[in-house]
Amino acid sequence: MSLLIKNGTVVTEGGMQRANILIRGRRIAALTSSEPNSDRVIDAEGMLVIPGVVDPHVHFRQPGMEGEDWVTGSMSALAGGVTTVLDMPNTRPPATTKALLEEKQQLVELQTASSALVNYGFHFGATSSNVGEISAVGLGSAEGEVSGGGRRIAASVKVFMGSSTGDLLVEDPSALRGILGASRLTTVHAEDEAVIRERCDQPDHLSRRPKEAALSAIRKLLQCRGRGGVYVCHLTSAEEIQLAEQFYREATPHHLFLTDDLMKKIGNFAKVNPPLRSESDRRSLWESLLEGRIDCIGSDHAPHTRLSKEGASGAVPSGMPGVETSLPLLLDRSLRGEIALERVISMMCLNPASIFGLRGKGRIAPGYDADIVLIDPKEERTVRADRLHYKCGWTPYEGLRLRGWPKITILNGAEAYVDGVFTKARGGHVKYAF
Ligand code: DOR
Ligand code: ZN
Ligand code: ZN
Numbered sequence: 001m002s003l004l005i006k007n008g009t010v011v012t013e014g015g016m017q018r019a020n021i022l023i024r025g026r027r028i029a030a031l032t033s034s035e036p037n038s039d040r041v042i043d044a045e046g047m048l049v050i051p052g053v054v055d056p057h058v059h060f061r062q063p064g065m066e067g068e069d070w071v072t073g074s075m076s077a078l079a080g081g082v083t084t085v086l087d088m089p090n091t092r093p094p095a096t097t098k099a100l101l102e103e104k105q106q107l108v109e110l111q112t113a114s115s116a117l118v119n120y121g122f123h124f125g126a127t128s129s130n131v132g133e134i135s136a137v138g139l140g141s142a143e144g145e146v147s148g149g150g151r152r153i154a155a156s157v158k159v160f161m162g163s164s165t166g167d168l169l170v171e172d173p174s175a176l177r178g179i180l181g182a183s184r185l186t187t188v189h190a191e192d193e194a195v196i197r198e199r200c201d202q203p204d205h206l207s208r209r210p211k212e213a214a215l216s217a218i219r220k221l222l223q224c225r226g227r228g229g230v231y232v233c234h235l236t237s238a239e240e241i242q243l244a245e246q247f248y249r250e251a252t253p254h255h256l257f258l259t260d261d262l263m264k265k266i267g268n269f270a271k272v273n274p275p276l277r278s279e280s281d282r283r284s285l286w287e288s289l290l291e292g293r294i295d296c297i298g299s300d301h302a303p304h305t306r307l308s309k310e311g312a313s314g315a316v317p318s319g320m321p322g323v324e325t326s327l328p329l330l331l332d333r334s335l336r337g338e339i340a341l342e343r344v345i346s347m348m349c350l351n352p353a354s355i356f357g358l359r360g361k362g363r364i365a366p367g368y369d370a371d372i373v374l375i376d377p378k379e380e381r382t383v384r385a386d387r388l389h390y391k392c393g394w395t396p397y398e399g400l401r402l403r404g405w406p407k408i409t410i411l412n413g414a415e416a417y418v419d420g421v422f423t424k425a426r427g428g429h430v431k432y433a434f
Contacts, residue, residue: 001025001039003413008044008374012051012364013346021049023370026413030366044374047407050345051364052083052371053327054352056155057187057233057250057298059165059319060085063107064092067303070111072391073323074118074427076301078417079389080324081406083371084353084361084430085118086155089125090166096125098136101153105429112426116416119371119427121358123187124154125168128175134182138432141184141228152432155356156231157183161217162191162209164273165302165317169193173224181226185356190217190232190244191274205318206260206275211237214274218243231355234300236277238284241293248355249293252300253322253329256285258396268316269309270396272302289347290339296352297344299326303392321390325383325397327373331404335377359433370413373406381405 006020010031022030022038030036060073068076077085089095095104101122108120124137134140138152159179160168170176171193180186195213202208218240221230231248235241236255254272259279262270270276288294302319309316330344353362360369381387383397409417414425 004038008049048375051349054084056352058085058301075389076324077118081327081373094125117426121155121430123158156185156187160189177224192216237281241288273318328402328404332402357433359431372410374408
């Protein structure tokens with residue numbers, strides 16, 4: 001089967017061009033100004049045509065937790081233009097062994113057997129005592145163990161330096177040093193548990209987990225790093241971005257768009273780790289992004305049920321959903337002229353695919369997988385939880401008007417989402433290039 005997407009404005013990291021895309025099977029065969037024969041044609045006149053988003057940071061909550069599953073998670077991703085997700089390990093049980101990662105993959109395939117499924121990969125969960133498994137999941141460091149290790153089945157080794165949802169926590173610097181030394185690529189939740197503990201009787205969430213907790217964790221990372229790559233999740237201010245200069249750096253849409261003030265409006269629905277910060281921090285994060293100091297946008301899609309968010313304050317879990325709104329939030333800014341479209345595409349498609357070594361992802365170019373999103377830049381829509389696909393049923397962006405919504409999402413060469421309707425086109429486990 002071949003498919004031609006014609007007359008669209010194709011956005012790649014190199015710029016925008018009017019071009020036709022020929023897809024054969026699951027791959028892009030050509031980017032051309034001619035109109036080659038094809039079995040089917042989609043006319044993308046007036047549309048932006050971008051690579052499918054790679055969201056390197058989602059929590060789809062399986063196994064063992066509420067708030068999301070792989071059916072609703074996949075639907076949310078595809079409707080938000082996300083064609084690949086990398087899922088975090090803080091589930092019940094956490095994904096801390098090769099066997100548990102393999103079981104998780106079986107669960108994902110089984111759970112979505114009769115629905116759409118987004119392309120996916122998993123991060124592996126580090127503990128103080130499972131360093132030995134790092135080479136078993138194929139992430140052993142270049143210093144030695146790669147050849148003796150297993151086939152790579154994880155996107156990275158994830159370390160929680162501060163406690164959050166679930167039980168994963170690595171506090172001890174020597175354990176941290178051991179993990180960073182053993183792992184080729186480590187993803188870090190950088191908030192220092194020691195600082196958080198000192199502040200535990202502070203009155204509000206932001207002062208219990210201040211910026212100093214993040215800065216202190218990054219300092220420890222600088223001391224403990226090995227030769228492998230380090231990816232620091234959800235940085236919230238220019239100070240952190242600067243301190244983490246030697247690492248890969250991620251920002252979330254919620255830290256780019258929301259501030260601590262939101263707690264006054266929606267209470268603990270706005271509780272997240274690290275916390276939403278002040279307007280001046282938020283602004284400094286945007287400036288860092290505009291200066292090119294942020295490598296990736298990760299949604300940190302962390303859905304919790306309404307019921308759990310309405311509970312008594314101390315016990316309310318941290319996290320907010322976001323996989324379906326990340327692309328429209330960033331594209332909306334871009335369509336207003338605040339940031340170049342090519343930069344958005346680099347941070348949301350190309351960079352995550354290349355940092356995590358996802359073969360065939362992140363680009364519209366011959367030979368790459370045909371994960372492609374068509375956007376009608378004129379269509380403005382109001383964010384409403386009942387129009388999104390989250391199992392948790394709420395969004396912190398309720399009522400916001402945005403342009404930049406996907407009209408069609410193509411997954412491995414097949415339409416998976418068309419004008420609000422899902423097909424059964426299925427993605428699968430990603431392949432790692434190194
Ligand atoms: O707010 C958060 N929620 N931060 C995390 O690090 C974990 C996440 C979750 O899994 O709920
Ligand atoms: Zn985190
Ligand atoms: Zn997270």
